[in-house]
Amino acid sequence: MRPPHPPLVSVVVPTHDRPVRLEHLLASLRCQTLGPDAFEVIVVDDGSGTDTQAALARAGSQTGLRLRTVRQATSRGPAAGRNRGWAMASAALVAFIDDDCVALPGWLEAGLRASRDAPGAIVQGQTQPDPRELGQRGLLAHTVAVDSLGPQYQACNIFYPRALLETLGGFDEAYDRRSAGEDTDLAWRAIELGHRTVFAPDALVHHAVEDVGVRGMLRIAARWEGVPRVLARHPEARIMLHRRLFWNVWHYLLWRSLLGLLGPPWLKRLVITRHLSQLNRRAILSGSGPWAIPFLLVYDVVECAAIARGSVRHRVLVL
Numbered sequence: 001m002r003p004p005h006p007p008l009v010s011v012v013v014p015t016h017d018r019p020v021r022l023e024h025l026l027a028s029l030r031c032q033t034l035g036p037d038a039f040e041v042i043v044v045d046d047g048s049g050t051d052t053q054a055a056l057a058r059a060g061s062q063t064g065l066r067l068r069t070v071r072q073a074t075s076r077g078p079a080a081g082r083n084r085g086w087a088m089a090s091a092a093l094v095a096f097i098d099d100d101c102v103a104l105p106g107w108l109e110a111g112l113r114a115s116r117d118a119p120g121a122i123v124q125g126q127t128q129p130d131p132r133e134l135g136q137r138g139l140l141a142h143t144v145a146v147d148s149l150g151p152q153y154q155a156c157n158i159f160y161p162r163a164l165l166e167t168l169g170g171f172d173e174a175y176d177r178r179s180a181g182e183d184t185d186l187a188w189r190a191i192e193l194g195h196r197t198v199f200a201p202d203a204l205v206h207h208a209v210e211d212v213g214v215r216g217m218l219r220i221a222a223r224w225e226g227v228p229r230v231l232a233r234h235p236e237a238r239i240m241l242h243r244r245l246f247w248n249v250w251h252y253l254l255w256r257s258l259l260g261l262l263g264p265p266w267l268k269r270l271v272i273t274r275h276l277s278q279l280n281r282r283a284i285l286s287g288s289g290p291w292a293i294p295f296l297l298v299y300d301v302v303e304c305a306a307i308a309r310g311s312v313r314h315r316v317l318v319l
Contacts (some may be wrong), residue, residue, distance in 0.1 A: 007040040007066065009112055009159075010089035014081025015099040016177075017205040019055035021208060028102040030064040034109045037094075040066040042085045047075035079171035079182040080154065084247040085167050094165060096183075098156040100208040102130065110202035111159045121196035122158035122187060124149055125203030139286045139295065141218055143209040149199035151240040153187030157205045179226035188234035214295065228310035228318045235245060246288035246319050247307050251302045253278055255319055 011029060015022050022043070029041055042186050043059075045052055056069050067243075070084060074084040074156045078098075093115050097103060107125065114123045129137065137143070146154055155171075175182035191197065212220070227247060231237055237278040238244045245318070253275045260271030278292065283292035311318045 005037065006073040007038060007091040008034070009011060009039045009093045009095050009108055010086070010091040011039060011041045011095045011097060011108070012039065012082055012085030012089065013043045013097055013099055014046050014078045014085065014159060015043055015052060016075055016078075016081075017048045017052060018099045019048075019051040020211065021100045023055050023059065023109040024102050025097065025099055026059050026065065026067070028104070029108075030062075031105050032103065035081045036064055036066065036103075039108055040068065040090060041252050042088050043067070043069045044076070044081040045069060045071040046081040047072050052131070063174060075177060076173065077175065077177035077182075078155070079139075079173045079175050083170040083173065086160075086162065089162055092162050093159055094162050096155045096157070097205075100210070101127070101156055101205045103215050103260055104187065104204045104206065106115065107157075107203050107205055110200050110204070114198055114200035114203060115159055115161070116195055118198045118319050120161055120164065121198050122153065122161075123152055123200050123203065124207060125159070126199070126201045127154065127157045127205050127207050128208040129209045132206075136209045136211050137287070138211070139283070139288045139292050140211055140213055142211055142216065142220060144207040148202075149197060150187070151237060152184045153197065155183035155186075156207060157203065158183070158187075159203070160190075161248055164195060167193070175226050175229070177230075178223060180223045181226035181230045181262055184237065184240075185230045185233065188230065188237050192234065192236070215297060216300050221299050222306045225306040225313075226270045227307060228314045228316050231318055232314040232316040245317065247303065250282075250296075251304050251307070251319055252298075254300050254304055 023112055045055060060067055080095060095111055106196060110123055111123055127144055144156055145153060155175040169188060171182045171186050242249045242252050257271050257275045260267050279293045280290055281295050282296060283289060307318055
């Protein structure tokens with residue numbers, strides 16, 4: 001029997017202990033408008049438990065996907081998982097997607113079209129919170145939305161030429177499971193070599209909206225310690241910062257309030273009142289009320305501390 005022709009695109013999925021989410025993703029890939037012989041799917045099991053192994057066994061017994069799986073005995077994080085996957089890829093174009101996403105039917109076709117229109121470019125697709133799960137959005141829910149090009153270049157939905165990945169050496173595995181930023185670092189390395197980035201709004205995926213609880217949210221806040229590493233290596237990436245110094249506006253307000261405490265009483269009242277007013281507005285927008293302000297403050301303190309640790313470690317000023 002003649003082997004199938006080489007695929008046009010290789011889809012790489014790192015996964016860790018999300019068997020149900022992973023099955024939803026694989027089901028969405030079976031529904032792509034791009035023919036099943038035109039792409040392959042490579043799932044890298046990053047040290048998951050038996051439930052994920054069972055889910056992959058079920059997926060392997062079904063038709064409709066050119067599916068390959070590989071297992072890492074211990075969890076090494078998404079950077080290592082993606083590197084293992086793209087190194088196995090047969091296609092000239094590699095599409096990265098996360099295991100807590102589902103791809104809309106035209107995702108691969110749109111990404112491939114954008115890549116053909118801009119040869120050699122990185123193609124960032126659009127990511128929106130899953131509309132079926134919007135009811136779960138709130139103070140303790142995590143999701144991802146990407147509706148414009150960069151500057152973080154999230155790997156939950158992005159296409160790279162395989163040749164470019166080879167040139168760059170792939171993702172930096174120093175960014176492990178506890179430290180985010182490997183996808184941003186990879187894209188900015190490419191940009192500094194003169195490679196284009198383009199946005200493909202039709203290459204759409206939906207990201208899960210998941211209630212992760214208080215501990216989960218604080219773990220997410222602590223993962224940003226890797227951000228200063230990115231900025232130490234790529235000063236141009238400061239365009240993602242608030243006033244080119246603060247990770248976001250909430251860090252700016254927190255540091256401003258802390259400095260205000262050193263001033264006269266009228267200044268203390270002014271900056272703290274304004275800060276609390278903004279936090280109250282943020283709580284309301286999250287579907288909560290003033291009772292959420294203490295949690296938001298704790299979240300911002302944990303995030304600021306993570307950024308500060310990274311700044312000291314990598315000798316770059318980010319607040």
